[in-house]
Amino acid sequence: MRLTTKGRYAVTAMLDLALHGSEKPVSLADISGRQDISLSYLEQLFAKLRRNELVKSVRGPGGGYRLSRGSDEIFVAQIIDAVNETVDATGCGGTSDCQQGEVCLTHHLWCDLSEQIHNFLSQISLANLVERREVQNISARQEARSQESRDGDSASQENTLSLAEI
Amino acid sequence: MRLTTKGRYAVTAMLDLALHGSEKPVSLADISGRQDISLSYLEQLFAKLRRNELVKSVRGPGGGYRLSRGSDEIFVAQIIDAVNETVDATGCGGTSDCQQGEVCLTHHLWCDLSEQIHNFLSQISLANLVERREVQNISARQEARSQESRDGDSASQENTLSLAEI
DNA sequence: TTTTTAATTGACTAAATTAGTCGGTTATTC
């Protein structure tokens, strides 16, 4: 069982897509800006998400990524599986050969735990997350902040220009 | 959230203790032999288990470790916590400062998941595991095997001796 | 048609964590 920033980033990015991708595709640069995830790292993650048919890509200007289907048809477990290979908690990866070809003493416990986690994450869709009040609040905060930083950027750019002009 | 061999080894070793420690203390060498876990590594893990008051140690010949209380009062979650520091699934470790001092978009999801996992593992005691039929079967197999290897060892030792005598 | 945008690919690197090893010390019993 490994749930690290890799899986968390992937779910966060997909949720960002669900929140902003209703009209036009969302570029990784936008997601990177809003969620503070490195652009190059997002590229890596989205390569896997695309291979797992969770997103569709649109190249060129105005391009980006879209969800491959409705946000109510994409579940957190699928996203983590796509980038993490597995959410299995066993050491053997389910092959039951943990101890010299036979199951180890705690094999069944980890199987039960894996099932528990998988059931939980399989029930939560991106649409479920979008509905949540906290998620909406955080998203609003992020949009305001990224708008600010855009304002700040162009202001500082104007400033650089005017300094160059002097 | 990290559940790796470290936590799995700890639970397996504690279960071994629950299965074999009813009369006299169990040495780490015994556990190492039965469960195929490196003795030195077990020492590391048991240092933490002892600090967390899950086991008591007895030094000297015939010494080893015992559970610090009844196997029905020791839960899997406690064991993993002892060696793994945490089973938290959030990136911030629960401090809610995942994104520049504020909560990230998926913070609440990971909190819910952490709670789910913790609830599950908190309900399972070592006694529960000992009761299970599969655990009993596997334990019986391990005892037979470690008896064999003891026989095999002394046989091969005899063999070495007799070869040396020739 | 050229430029720009943004996805796509692959190779490479740094940091962190895990899973140990090794050598020696201390307490206890026989």
Place this chain on the structure above:
DNA sequence: GAATAACCGACTAATTTAGTCAATTAAAAA
């Protein structure tokens, strides 16, 4: 006092994560 087994700390190798970097390709806009 010899053997046993816990205890301790420092060190190491392998793996994984979390990135970076450079170059290519496709599509739209100019």
